[in-house]
Amino acid sequence: MSEPGPESIPTSADPRSKRPTKRRAVTAQSEQATQIETLFRDPTKEIRLPGVSKQRTSASMPAPPEIVANVQGSSAGAGSGEFHVYKASRRREYERLRLMQSEVDKEKEDLDWEAKREEARRKDEEKTEKNRKRRGKRNAKKSGSLKKEGEKMGxxxxxxxxxxxxxxxxxxxxxxxxxxxxxxxxxxxxxxxxxxx
Structure with a gap:
């Protein structure tokens, strides 16, 4: 073991050092404060925000190859290098199929939702029409009873x-x-x- 001396003290903790002590972000608040301080050091510097990522669809992915040379499985007579090529092509194809299936499911959900919304709108209109007729009958009955009272008095x-x-x-x-x-x-x-x- 070495003796405690000036060599064993970290440079940032040495009181003779002019270097500022390192501050570590201990909490989320202090981490965010550090990021904001960094941004305010140079207000003229342009801040580049990442663009909005586009949702992946089956159309955005490259089409599957039309001609596949050396078709072989992951182990049937394949060398060690071919295994990774096979795995990558299988992963791409499964991803493409998964995206196609999710698009079909989303279209089906949208159609179901539209049908439910249309059904609810139709039921609301039927109920409104029924209440309108009921109010009309009630008002007609009221006005009819007033007429009859006037005629009875005579x-x-x-x-x-x-x-x-x-x-x-x-x-x-x-x-x-x-x-x-x-x-x-x-x-x-x-x-x-x-x-x-």
């Missing part, structure tokens, strides 16, 4: 419909007992019905 009784007013039934409210002051007597507008006797 004779010497008057039906006075007051829209607005101050609620005491005499029609002397802020707007003269009707909307727009156009005298709403005997009409079939929905509102408060007052029977004069």
């Amino acid at each position: 004779g010497d009784q008057k039906v006075k419909t007051v829209v607005g007013g101050d609620g005491d039934g005499d029609g002397d409210g802020d707007n003269g007992g009707d909307v727009g002051g156009n005298g709403v007597e005997g009409s079939e507008m929905p509102g408060v019905i007052i029977h004069d006797e």
